[in-house]
Amino acid sequence: xxxxxxxxxxxxxxxxxxxxxxxxxxxxxxxxxxxxxxxxxxxxxxxxxxxxxxxxxxxxxxxxxxxxxxxxxxxxxxxxxxxxxxxxxxxxxxxxxxxxxxxxxxxxxxxxx
Amino acid sequence: xxxxxxxxxxxxxxxxxxxxxxxxxxxxxxxxxxxxxxxxxxxxxxxxxxxxxxxxxxxxxxxxxxxxxxxxxxxxxxxxxxxxxxxxxxxxxxxxxxxxxxxxxxxxxxxx
Numbered sequence: 063x064x065x066x067x068x069x070x071x072x073x074x075x076x077x078x079x080x081x082x083x084x085x086x087x088x089x090x091x092x093x094x095x096x097x098x099x100x101x102x103x104x105x106x107x108x109x110x111x112x113x114x115x116x117x118x119x120x121x122x123x124x125x126x127x128x129x130x131x132x133x134x135x136x137x138x139x140x141x142x143x144x145x146x147x148x149x150x151x152x153x154x155x156x157x158x159x160x161x162x163x164x165x166x167x168x169x170x171x172x173x174x175x
Numbered sequence: 176x177x178x179x180x181x182x183x184x185x186x187x188x189x190x191x192x193x194x195x196x197x198x199x200x201x202x203x204x205x206x207x208x209x210x211x212x213x214x215x216x217x218x219x220x221x222x223x224x225x226x227x228x229x230x231x232x233x234x235x236x237x238x239x240x241x242x243x244x245x246x247x248x249x250x251x252x253x254x255x256x257x258x259x260x261x262x263x264x265x266x267x268x269x270x271x272x273x274x275x276x277x278x279x280x281x282x283x284x285x286x287x
Contacts, residue, residue: 094274096275096276098278104280104281105179105266105278105279105280105281106266106268106278107278108275108276108277111274111275113274152218156273161206161223161225161230161273162220162223162231163208163220163276164220165217165218166217167217168217168218
């Protein structure tokens with residue numbers, strides 16, 4: 063079975079400060095990892111993915127994430143947050159060979175001006 | 176491509192009525208997923224298709240729910256009869272070869 067944990071329901075940061083959203087996962091094999099963002103009354107938008115290769119993955123809107131196999135983590139980061147980054151962020155995982163995506167509960171990010 | 180298209184965006188229906196949600200995936204994508212989002216349960220996978228064939232429907236909550244994909248460009252999720260606890264946002268998503276899924280805008284269903 064595969065699962066994702068996002069330990070923080072909410073993250074609050076000031077504009078211009080670094081933003082980190084935490085994610086840990088559990089799979090039986092090799093993980094495929096994803097981050098999505100959801101704005102109010104909208105669908106989920108794909109930000110970035112880790113399939114294989116370099117542990118540091120760069121994605122849309124200046125976001126990046128670091129895959130850490132030993133800690134089974136895939137934290138999302140942005141060096142300098144913007145007010146417009148305020149949204150709900152989801153981490154997702156699927157196991158190699160299984161096409162079901164399992165999502166975390168989501169983390170609400172609020173960036174204050 | 177216009178992305179994944181879902182209709183309707185909003186649906187309000189009375190308990191006991193049949194509800195049909197529609198989805199047009201991105202052209203060329205071979206996987207299609209139906210998810211349900213609620214505050215209490217988060218995002219739940221209901222069913223997914225590969226090349227129009229249902230692969231896993233273990234997330235479908237009850238026999239009242241059914242999904243079809245008659246061709247590569249169209250899928251439906253039907254609830255009959257609907258109940259108030261079915262109120263949620265239903266998302267359709269599609270992907271190529273099971274990589275990143277692209278989501279539609281969702282259908283907000285309210286059953287009164």
